[in-house]
Amino acid sequence: MILTQLPTAFQQARPIIETIEAAGYEAYFVGGGVRDTILGKPLHDVDIATSAFPAEVKGLFKRTVDTGIEHGTVMILDHGTGYETTTFRTESGYQDYRRPDKVTFVRSLKEDLKRRDFTINALAMRANGEVIDLFDGLADLKAGVLRAVGVAEDRFHEDALRMMRAVRFASQLDFTIEPQTQQAITDNAALLTKIAVERTRVEWEKLLMGQQPQRGLQALLDTALYRYMPQMADQQAMLQRLIDLPAWQLPTIESTWTLLAWLMDLPNQAAIRHLLKAWKTSNDLIDHVSAAWLVVSSLKQRGQLTPSELFSAGAAALKTANTVANLLGFGQPQAELTAAYAALPIQDKHELAINGGDLLRQQLTTPGPQMGQILAQLLHAVVIGQVKNESADLLDLARMIADTKND
Numbered sequence: 001m002i003l004t005q006l007p008t009a010f011q012q013a014r015p016i017i018e019t020i021e022a023a024g025y026e027a028y029f030v031g032g033g034v035r036d037t038i039l040g041k042p043l044h045d046v047d048i049a050t051s052a053f054p055a056e057v058k059g060l061f062k063r064t065v066d067t068g069i070e071h072g073t074v075m076i077l078d079h080g081t082g083y084e085t086t087t088f089r090t091e092s093g094y095q096d097y098r099r100p101d102k103v104t105f106v107r108s109l110k111e112d113l114k115r116r117d118f119t120i121n122a123l124a125m126r127a128n129g130e131v132i133d134l135f136d137g138l139a140d141l142k143a144g145v146l147r148a149v150g151v152a153e154d155r156f157h158e159d160a161l162r163m164m165r166a167v168r169f170a171s172q173l174d175f176t177i178e179p180q181t182q183q184a185i186t187d188n189a190a191l192l193t194k195i196a197v198e199r200t201r202v203e204w205e206k207l208l209m210g211q212q213p214q215r216g217l218q219a220l221l222d223t224a225l226y227r228y229m230p231q232m233a234d235q236q237a238m239l240q241r242l243i244d245l246p247a248w249q250l251p252t253i254e255s256t257w258t259l260l261a262w263l264m265d266l267p268n269q270a271a272i273r274h275l276l277k278a279w280k281t282s283n284d285l286i287d288h289v290s291a292a293w294l295v296v297s298s299l300k301q302r303g304q305l306t307p308s309e310l311f312s313a314g315a316a317a318l319k320t321a322n323t324v325a326n327l328l329g330f331g332q333p334q335a336e337l338t339a340a341y342a343a344l345p346i347q348d349k350h351e352l353a354i355n356g357g358d359l360l361r362q363q364l365t366t367p368g369p370q371m372g373q374i375l376a377q378l379l380h381a382v383v384i385g386q387v388k389n390e391s392a393d394l395l396d397l398a399r400m401i402a403d404t405k406n407d
């Protein structure tokens, strides 16, 4: 097969391959970029594999960066773009796929391709678009099948993350997992516990945001791989609920986690924090999702939100929550919620017309917790429309609050 119309990114990278070839080595485009191009999907990155050893690659180009030289990866800089070029290799023991524990450089393309995870990811392409298909990846691409290269069990022992990649690709590409490959996942699922949580999380999020999440989730259930994901061992029912929802596709990582947290029937925000901490997500994500989760529960219980709830959630978490609530059948039209939020007297606590300094100057309080309490009460009063956000009104109210406190 020859691809005639190569995406621009490949066309621009052609001279790199041609330079390596002119020096007597082999070089090919490899990996997800080749797969996605054949599928007609946009490509994310251009990866090159070559028989030249790293020092040889460096000798051929003016500007290179040693991004992972001990693993065979050199980045070639060309017209402002960086091309990761990796020497044909075999390896074992991954903390990170790009940084295995042990690497052996080889000169043969076939050796390199045969240690890759799935046949659809083991295609190579020459600079002229000719696809080299040593493991029948093209047939599997056409049939929509994920099949491990060679003995599936060996591939999963080399890198247990590949089991997560299988279910992720099932969702992302809407592919089926070939039976022996699936059986090997069932047999080796427990190996996933050896994998760094961050790596598992990336695949899990991609699965949930894929075009057919139900397909990936079903494979997770069928193979019991979910049991070895953080905090998921007893989540069979939740996964089934996700599968049973009418077709869904979520736009953001935040909405994905909010949906998940909601379907897990977690008791409170502390439980959500615990869940997300176990998955090692960022603190920003934890704050966002726990705020959104609270909004989802209000929408579920009352179908609407108080000004105070709108204010404390903030625009971003509101949007997330409503997306999830809509998916679950109890959301509001997004425009209504946006309008209600915009109609709040203030959207941010920094907009409050007075601050702690003003209270001190008027000797209404002393620095410390009492000041914070008064400011919080003022903020609340402004948000619910009890008082105008003007300094004279706020100082009057602060005086009343301070008096009652001092009584």
Ligand SMILES: Nc1ccn([C@@H]2O[C@H](COP(=O)(O)OP(=O)(O)OP(=O)(O)O)[C@@H](O)[C@H]2O)c(=O)n1
Pocket (backbone or CB within 6 Å): 030, 031, 032, 033, 044, 047, 097, 115, 116, 117, 118, 121, 122, 159, 161, 162, 165
């Ligand atoms: N655990 C892994 C990770 C990657 N690969 C190989 O390295 C290539 C590039 O990996 P990566 O960029 O992580 O993933 P892609 O397959 O390109 O997919 P995507 O970009 O969608 O993540 C893969 O196609 C595959 O050949 C592998 O064999 N085993």
